[in-house]
Amino acid sequence: MDNPEPAIQKTEAFLSGNYTHTVIEPPKGWAPLKLGELWKFRELLFFLTWRDIKVRYKQTALGAAWAILQPVLTMIVFSIVFGGLAKLPSEGIPYPIFTFTALLPWQLFAFALTQSSNSLVGSQNLISKVYFPRLVVPFSSVLAGVLDFAIAFVVLVGMMAFYGIGLTPAILLLPLFLILALISALAVGLWLSALNVQYRDIRYVVPFLTQFWMYATPIAYSSSLIPEKWRWLYSLNPMTGVVEGFRWAILGKSSLDVVSLSISAGMVVVLFIGGLYYFKRMESGFADII
């Protein structure tokens, strides 16, 4: 070693005996979550997120343009098919902006869900060679979607200026709905990524799942089309609450259905906590079966 300093410090550490003590034992059923450990590895979380973003923009010819093209093109198709031809009601808001406010959180959710479901299998070389809390992997792939969301959000601001729609104080609650969208994606992503390690079928399930899920979410249509008595069932879809929340926070027109939102949020919490525990339970076996 060029510099003898660290060695001396290490010797002092021996003497004071202040080593961290770790015990490794066979896993016993349901493991504690140890979310504090996740915090300790926040730098790794940051680096993996940063890697995902950087690599994605490097490998694609259009790079960040995809973040805009995807929602905009979908919006155009929806506006023609559902707004123009099917003439679905849009609560008195111009249809393109009505569907775009929903597409923003939806695409964030769908992207984050897909990425996180495949995240563990995609990092098998890391998992079989290095230790870190495995939760870092799905977390980072969900976070990587936020940049795309931010870019697409700029388009929304432009569109609102074009249509002359002003902001209301409700916009201040938007971050809350954004977080709800991320946690929803993570909640489902935790289940699917852990299942994917054992059953590679999940990879094929996810595209179908997101497709069906999109039609079960008020993106192309308004949730007011759903009969009142079925509204509770409809609200079990976490994304119903998220999308309704986005529309309310950004457009400020319709009033927020608090009951429906609470059901959605409750569902997210249940899925998320269940997902965390399921993931933790499976975690100890990942390196052996991946």
Next chain:
Amino acid sequence: MSELAIRVEHLGKKYRLGGQQARYSTFREALVNAARVPLGWLKGERRAEQNILWALDDVSFEVRHGEAVGIIGRNGAGKSTLLKILAHITSPTRGRVDIYGRVGSLLEVGTGFHPELTGRDNIFLNGAILGMTRREIDHKFDEIVDFAEIEKFLDTPVKFYSSGMYVRLAFAVAAHLEPEILVVDEVLAVGDAGFQKKCLGKMEDVAQAGRTVLFVSHQLDMIRALCGRTILLNAGHILTYDTSEKAINTYLVMNRSQLSRAVFEANKDSRVSIQVIGARVCDIHKHTKQTFDVFEQIFLEIDYVIRKSVIGAHVCFEIKNNGAILFWSFDTDNNEKLVYDARQLGIFRSHIKLPCPLLKAGHYLVSFYTGIANSERIQTLEEVISFDVELISKGATYLSYAEKRPGMIAVSLDWETEKIS
């Protein structure tokens, strides 16, 4: 020197081969299995126990701070499993491990390197993956770049790196990891000879700086140079935990008494025309031997009997490594007379000298066959004897022949080079 760093007690790790823990299964298999298992249970069938492998079984040992401990053993002895448990990558089935201090593991160099990212980006990414903080990486960045000798290519994506540069960078990051306990798998067998020497030096520094190192290697001279004590694992058990010199000797002796010699029962049936009755692997002094150095002359000796004078009878042996056939050799290869003439009757002994160097470090299985050319196989003796080749020679130039060298065999060719412009 005296504080406890690692205490391992009755550690066991079970793997289920096939069945439930097959590489990965599908829903359908899971459903079929769920339906079948209770059904079989009713029929009184027990779960097939023979599919269970204890990669580690009742392993206990202690390592003190400041010690460098080597781990040796044949492939499949449980070395990597042990490291993976200590590195927290996989969990044990039984037993307990107490670790005092921060563990850094190095089971592979360049884990998490991304080909699209630049050298600079990968230093940060890989550092974070290995457990360094951002500040630590910032602090050591210049040192890492210096060590890897890649300044000029720092902002080039690593997919454009030569394999040598890639490995140098990967090792440089890993070498600057400073945990209190370092767990290293066979990662030094990379790069060119000069870089190998540098890595070895770095490892020595690490050991001398009072850090605790656990080091798995097949390169016995490296173990000898770096580690004061060595654990010898065999089939999941600790056979010896002693000074490196003693453990290595035990390892070599253990291998020597292995199956490098075999005698086969002669079939007295006179209709069997040609038959191998014994075989062994030996060195230049005709001593039966199990373990050879990469640069040692290896001989094969085959005894066979010919009872019927047939045309085209031949004896053949096959050398196999890791399930792959390296080559077949026939006694008729360089002797046309044997192909066309009727064979003499009697008992024969053939000596075959293998080219050297030819076989890389590894475990080799030898099979024997006899038969009549283009018509029939008479005798099949599959994988009846075995021997090992190890890199025992000292010196950095020899390291380039290590196990990790790509390719099935290691040959030394003469490069006739002239300056042409």
